[in-house]
Amino acid sequence: QQPVQSPQAVILREGEDAVINCSSSKALYSVHWYRQKHGEAPVFLMILLKGGEQKGHDKISASFNEKKQQSSLYLTASQLSYSGTYFCGTAQKTSYDKVIFGPGTSLSVIP
Amino acid sequence: DGGITQSPKYLFRKEGQNVTLSCEQNLNHDAMYWYRQDPGQGLRLIYYSQIVNDFQKGDIAEGYSVSREKKESFPLTVTSAQKNPTAFYLCASSIDLRGTEYGYTFGSGTRLTVV
Numbered sequence: 728q729q730p731v732q733s734p735q736a737v738i739l740r741e742g743e744d745a746v747i748n749c750s751s752s753k754a755l756y757s758v759h760w761y762r763q764k765h766g767e768a769p770v771f772l773m774i775l776l777k778g779g780e781q782k783g784h785d786k787i788s789a790s791f792n793e794k795k796q797q798s799s800l801y802l803t804a805s806q807l808s809y810s811g812t813y814f815c816g817t818a819q820k821t822s823y824d825k826v827i828f829g830p831g832t833s834l835s836v837i838p
Numbered sequence: 839d840g841g842i843t844q845s846p847k848y849l850f851r852k853e854g855q856n857v858t859l860s861c862e863q864n865l866n867h868d869a870m871y872w873y874r875q876d877p878g879q880g881l882r883l884i885y886y887s888q889i890v891n892d893f894q895k896g897d898i899a900e901g902y903s904v905s906r907e908k909k910e911s912f913p914l915t916v917t918s919a920q921k922n923p924t925a926f927y928l929c930a931s932s933i934d935l936r937g938t939e940y941g942y943t944f945g946s947g948t949r950l951t952v953v
């Protein structure tokens with residue numbers, strides 16, 4: 728079951744913040760977040776394994792609400808380099824050996 | 839440097855032909871995966887393998903086949919039975935079945951076009 732991502736696309740000015748949401752109708756084992764630049768391979772950002780877990784590096788962080796089967800990715804003080812498509816990937820508790828990816832959120836940061 | 843190598847980068851296939859996409863990793867990862875990416879649809883799982891000589895179908899396996907004869911190699915064959923093969927194909931690997939801690943490492947992809 729593919730997770731749902733919102734918004735589909737967002738345009739930010741440098742320095743602004745953004746939140747990308749990911750939700751599933753199934754009980755989740757883990758949530759992955761990746762960023763993909765146009766024509767390149769997706770790059771792993773972080774994985775959340777426990778409900779209530781929050782992780783982050785630099786100005787990008789994420790949270791995982793296990794009860795609601797939702798995760799959010801937070802980008803603060805956005806930089807031009809943050810532009811790309813962000814994918815969440817979810818592994819369900821009943822089939823945690825494979826990750827199903829959402830449709831992606833296109834993020835464009837402009838000067 | 840360790841990583842995943844996919845080849846070729848671009849591939850053109852004639853109607854009715856089988857083609858094979860190469861995926862090699864030197865990360866000593868156990869699990870390997872093939873995803874297909876179409877515009878606006880994200881990544882869809884074709885096949886995955888957890889150990890040598892064993893693999894499982896993903897959500898869109900019809901028209902594709904794989905083999906895992908060596909730990910480091912996981913080639914994907916797009917057969918003539920795949921009616922709409924034009925897409926960007928991504929190979930990935932992870933240290934364990936669950937992709938925990940380090941997530942998936944992706945190759946740079948193969949863009950397949952039917953001519």
